[in-house]
Amino acid sequence: MTDIDAVKRALREQRIETPSWAYGNSGTRFKVFPQPGVPRNAYEKLEDAAVVHRFTGVAPSVALHIPWDRVDDYADLRRHAESLGISIGAINPNVFQENEYRLGSVCNPDPAVRRKAIDHILECIQIAEVTGSNILSLWFADGTNYPGQDDFIARQDRLAEALREVYDRMPDGMRMLLEYKLFEPAFYHTDIPDWGTSYAHCLALGERAQVLVDTGHHAPGTNIEFIVAVLLRVGRLGGFHFNSRFYADDDLMVGAADPFQLFRIMLEIVKAGAVNSSVAFMLDQCHNIEPKIPAMIRSVLNVQEATAKALLVDLDALRQAQENGDVLGANEVLMDAYHTDVRPLLASLREEMGIDPDPLAAYRRSGYAEKIIQERQGGTQAGWGA
Numbered sequence: 001m002t003d004i005d006a007v008k009r010a011l012r013e014q015r016i017e018t019p020s021w022a023y024g025n026s027g028t029r030f031k032v033f034p035q036p037g038v039p040r041n042a043y044e045k046l047e048d049a050a051v052v053h054r055f056t057g058v059a060p061s062v063a064l065h066i067p068w069d070r071v072d073d074y075a076d077l078r079r080h081a082e083s084l085g086i087s088i089g090a091i092n093p094n095v096f097q098e099n100e101y102r103l104g105s106v107c108n109p110d111p112a113v114r115r116k117a118i119d120h121i122l123e124c125i126q127i128a129e130v131t132g133s134n135i136l137s138l139w140f141a142d143g144t145n146y147p148g149q150d151d152f153i154a155r156q157d158r159l160a161e162a163l164r165e166v167y168d169r170m171p172d173g174m175r176m177l178l179e180y181k182l183f184e185p186a187f188y189h190t191d192i193p194d195w196g197t198s199y200a201h202c203l204a205l206g207e208r209a210q211v212l213v214d215t216g217h218h219a220p221g222t223n224i225e226f227i228v229a230v231l232l233r234v235g236r237l238g239g240f241h242f243n244s245r246f247y248a249d250d251d252l253m254v255g256a257a258d259p260f261q262l263f264r265i266m267l268e269i270v271k272a273g274a275v276n277s278s279v280a281f282m283l284d285q286c287h288n289i290e291p292k293i294p295a296m297i298r299s300v301l302n303v304q305e306a307t308a309k310a311l312l313v314d315l316d317a318l319r320q321a322q323e324n325g326d327v328l329g330a331n332e333v334l335m336d337a338y339h340t341d342v343r344p345l346l347a348s349l350r351e352e353m354g355i356d357p358d359p360l361a362a363y364r365r366s367g368y369a370e371k372i373i374q375e376r377q378g379g380t381q382a383g384w385g386a
Ligand code: PSV
Pocket: 021, 092, 139, 179, 181, 214, 241, 249, 284
């Protein structure tokens, strides 16, 4: 039997972080389609993120990407966030968009380039301290394109050395989340291709280094929920970058391509009692052709719906069926929950929270989209490389 009040409580307390870069213009290597009303700077990105929180009630923090979100005064940016009722979340150092990084950042054969990358990450620790963030989120575009281009192990050693320096400089209470990616922009090998490599580095570093699972960073068919379960078991699941993929790192709205996968992932979270834990539920996606703010609201709702369904799984019945070797029965318990329409439950929860039961409709009615199109004239729109 499921306790509906407990389900609602867990959903009410769940936190989903949105990424600043999703509010700016984005695209593919073929074309970036600009949209009217897009933020011109980090301050305006926070304003859009605050709107997503206002209508969903569960997205009170925003991840920053530096230097995309560089400002003169980070304490002032923090105050701006707080005045909007939100906070600054994970700080993501960007060590992939400068000319020096052609052969990598912290794995680069040139010590001067490695120094530059490490110094940037150390600067991001300071930014995190000033903005009140306790997550340093690392992804490296490092890798090679051709066999023989560089030495795997030499690169691993450089990586370990860089991570050690960074880890030792993190203040108490800060966590390092280490993201892996199987491919792109390097295609022969990447230096942190999988959760195992990330985990090995985290283990060597210490307890505050944890693995970040970006759902778009796996080979097709990978059982991501197994990875999630294994990392939870050893206390090293730091968080997620949620998005959807049809082919590769598509960065589409989470829950769009495969809502069932998202449910299966959330079920492992529920089983580990980690819905309201230090596991960071962050979105990492870009809205290339759809309007950004409602797409972000949709994404938050998709995570909530998957979580609600996972919370509805009758875990006692599931365990019973598993212990009895009842293959069909166990599967049925899962599918029963998955097929439940949780929208009425979430609508009633939102009413209890004092927000509109239909966040997307409320956003459309609010006039915010028209307002930013009107007000954000001139200047340079934020976007990739900006
Ligand atoms: C890389 O594909 C990635 O997932 C990393 O998290 C980056 O920080 C982000 O995308 C940039 O969009």
